Amino acid sequence: MTVTSFESTYSLDNLPHAIWIPKFSTSSECLHGSPMEMLQGLARELGPAVGIEDAIAHLLDDLGERGIPIRLPKATEAPSTVRAALLILVLLLTGYAREVPQA
Amino acid sequence: MGLAKPAPLGERSREMFDTPRAACPAGRRLRKSATFGCEGRAEPRTKTDLTQGASTQWRGSQPPGRAISLGSPLMARQGLMNPTTRIQLDDVNGQPMVLLGDVPTPLRIGDPLWLRFRLLVDPHGRPRALDVNGRFRVTAVGFDLSVHPPRQLLTVETALGKPPTWTSPPRKPPRPRLTPAVHPRTPVM
DSSP states (O other), X not given: OOOSOOOOSOBTTXXXXXXXXXXXXXXXXXXXXXXXXXXXXXXXXXXXXXXXXHHHHHXXXXXXXXXXXXXXXXXTTSOHHHHHHHHHHHHHHTTSSEEOOOO | OXXXXXXXXXXXXXXXXXXXXXXXXXXXXXXXXXXXXXXXXXXXXXXXXXXXXXXXXXXXXXXXXXXXXXXXXXXHHHHHHSOEEEEEEXXXXXXXXXXXXXXXXXXXXXXXXXXXXXXXXXXXXXXXXXXXXXXXXXXXXEEEOSSBXXXXXXXEEESSSOOOOEEOOOOOOOOOOOOOOOOXXXXXX
């Protein structure tokens, strides 16, 4: 059987509404909503004065330390919504984050 | 969540991409053939001839690539469906890197991968060849979404047997030079 590509379960058009990052969080708290809302929730966990871009950078640093280098478009090249969606998608593709099954 | 302090931000990830490695030999890029396969998890084993679509390159000589622009989310979607894959052979001398297309994505750490290709380089006028044919294991996975098409970054090591080694292909014998023609001396009257 010759296969030229694999279709992933996830895409930018088909992102889950809730994810869980087991290696990053010590609690069982999930991130809900759109990718921007997920990163806003993560930024709130990091601290009161932490923005979304800081949360993205913190995630990228933690991923790099774990041997999962991720490089996103710069903030001047893509809006935060695109960067957030790309980051959430890559987290799911690499298995770093997991989708929370819906009831 | 018990998280560490957020600063400094983004420094280590940038270093992982921007730091060049001096151990890589610089040379002219040539490619004979490249095939790959993957077996793991739920995906079927794959073996695709990439002779037409694959390319190889060394670290440090990558084309800059185009960044994803604001108006190209569709391109980003299409690219993520089928990104090119940069494979680094971690246990080969010089840690060469090849850029292949149509590699299944996403691959996870520990996935087995069948690779078969031949690299021909000519650094400093000394041709060297690397015949890669065997089973490898993915040791690190990453993504570079700042270029188009996006790249899946894989680091692999040999899973079975010895890692491939560079060889020097035999040189062609030099063309024989024609001896100068011998003419009879012209008598001077």
